Amino acid sequence: MSWFFDPIGYEFMQRALIAGIAVSAVCAVIGVFIVQRGLAFLGDGLAHAAFGGIAIGLFMGASVENAVWIAIPFTACIALGIGFVLRRTQLRGDVATGVFFSFSFALGVLFLGLRTASDRQVGVESLLFGNMLFVTPSVLKVVVIVSIVTLVLTALLWSRLAYTIFDPELAAISGVPVAVLEYVLLVETAVVVVVAVKTVGVVLVSSFVVIPAATARLLGSTLPRATLLALVIGTLGSVIGLFASFHLKTPTAATIILIHSAAFAGALLWARIKR
C-alpha cells in the first residue's frame, strides 16, 4: 500500500485529493443534466467565461485567488445570458454557448492586455491548465464549500430537474417551474466551473463535466443510475489519476482526464458488446 501511503503523507497531496474528489463529484452530477440537455459544450464555454471574469478581477487589482469573487458573478451572468438566448430564440445550445464563449474569452484577453508592467505578475499557463497539486488551503475551502452546497441543492432539485430535462412541456403541465430550474442549473454550472478552473484550469474543466456523465449515460438504464455511476466514475477516476500522476510524474488534471477517457472507451466497448 506504499503507492497510496507514501504520497498521501504530503500535505499538498491531501489537499489535491480532497479538491479532486470534490470537483469530480460535483462536475459529474451536474454533467449528467448538462449532457442529457445536449449542452456538452457549455462547460467549455463557461470555463472561458470564467477566464474573462478572472481577467477582469486581475485588472481591478485583485489577486488570482480573490479574482474568483469577480469571476463567479461574471460567469453566472454569462450562463444566464446563454439561458436567455436558448429560451427566447431558435438558436441551438452550441451556437448560444459559442457566441458567449468567444465574447467573454476576448474580454479576458483584452483585460489582461490592458494591465501595465507594474501590475502583479500572472501565470496565464496556470490559469489555462491549472494545477491540482498547488491548491492552497483557502482555495480548498472554497472548492469544498461550493461543491457541498451545489451537491445538496442538486439533490433537492433532482426529481424536478430530471423531469424538465426529459420534456419541459410535460414537466410544466405537472406544475414544475421549468424556466426557473433551467436557470438554476446554468448558474450552478457557472459557479462550479469557476471553482473548478482554480484546480484543473480553463482548458480541462469541461472534461470533468462531460466525460464521466457521458460514460455513465452509456452504462445506466435510468437517470438515477446514470447519476450514481457518473459520481462513482468521476471520483474514482480522479483518485486513480491523482496517484498515477504522482508516481508517473505527469500533469495531474490531464492524467485524470485520460483515466476518465479510458473509462469512456471501456463503456463504449461494453455498450457495443451488450447490443
Next chain:
Amino acid sequence: MSDPHASLPPGQVSVERRQSATSLSQTRPDASLPHVLDVESVAVTIKGKKIVSDISFWIPKGEFVCLCGPNGAGKSTLLKAILGLLPISAGRISIGGEAVIAGDHKIGYVPQRKGFDRDFPARAVDLIVAALRGTWPVRIREAERERARAALKRIGGERLLDKPLAGLSGGETQRVFLARALINDPSLIVLDEPTAGVDAKGRGELLELMTSISRSEELAAILVTHNLAAVAQTAERIVYIEAGKLLCWGLPDELLGQSSLTALAFQARDHHAHAPDDE
C-alpha cells in the same frame, strides 16, 4: 382547389367564408349534459399579436372532439392555453367549472411522439410514475408500480412496464403516453397529433383504443390532428378553427363533406393518412 385565403392578409377570414360557414348546419352538444371543458370567448395574445380570438365551445362528458384547421390556424396555441401553458388574454377556460392550473391533474395529455428526449434513459414505468408524482422518480414504490401497471393494462400494454422508452415502437410509445395520461383519472384527455410517427397499423389500433376508452369510461377527449382518416374514425363532433377564430362547430357528417374546410385542414398533410409509415 385554390386557397380561398390567397388574397387575405394572415390572421383574417374572409366575410364570404364566414357567411358560408355560418350557413352550414352545425349541431351543438345537448345543453343538458354535464360540461367537462368550457372555452368561453378565449383570446390568446403572444408578443402583442393576437393568435386566437373570441373562441367559444364546450365539451360534454364522454364526447370525443376533433380540433381541426389549417396550419397556423391557432390549434397549438389554443391547446397550450387549455393545458395551462399559455396565459389567456381574454375569456375563460375551465374544467368541470374550475379554472385550469398546471399540475392539478384534471387533464391527461398525450403529446406528439417527437416531443420528448428519446435518448433519455428511462423506462415506461418511470414516465407513468412521473405523471403520478409530478416529479421524476428516483425510486418507485410498490403501490406506484402497481398503479402504473394497472394504467398500462387499461390500454393493453402491461408488458411494456419495464421496457426502456428508447426501444419502443411508435405505437408502443404512444400507448405508454396514453397510460401516463390516464394515470391520474383525468376529466379530459388532450391528444396532440398522437398518431404522427406511428405506422398505419399502429395508428388505426391507437385511434380505436382512444375512442373505446373515451366511450367506455365516459371520458371527454380533444384530438388535434391533420389526419382526415383519424377524424372520420374518432370524431363525435368537430371544432374547426381558422386564422385564430372558430369557424364551425358541429357533427362530422355536417362538416366533413364541406370540401372548402377539409381541403384546407387536411390537404397539405393528408399523406399521413395514406403513408404506410410516416416516421
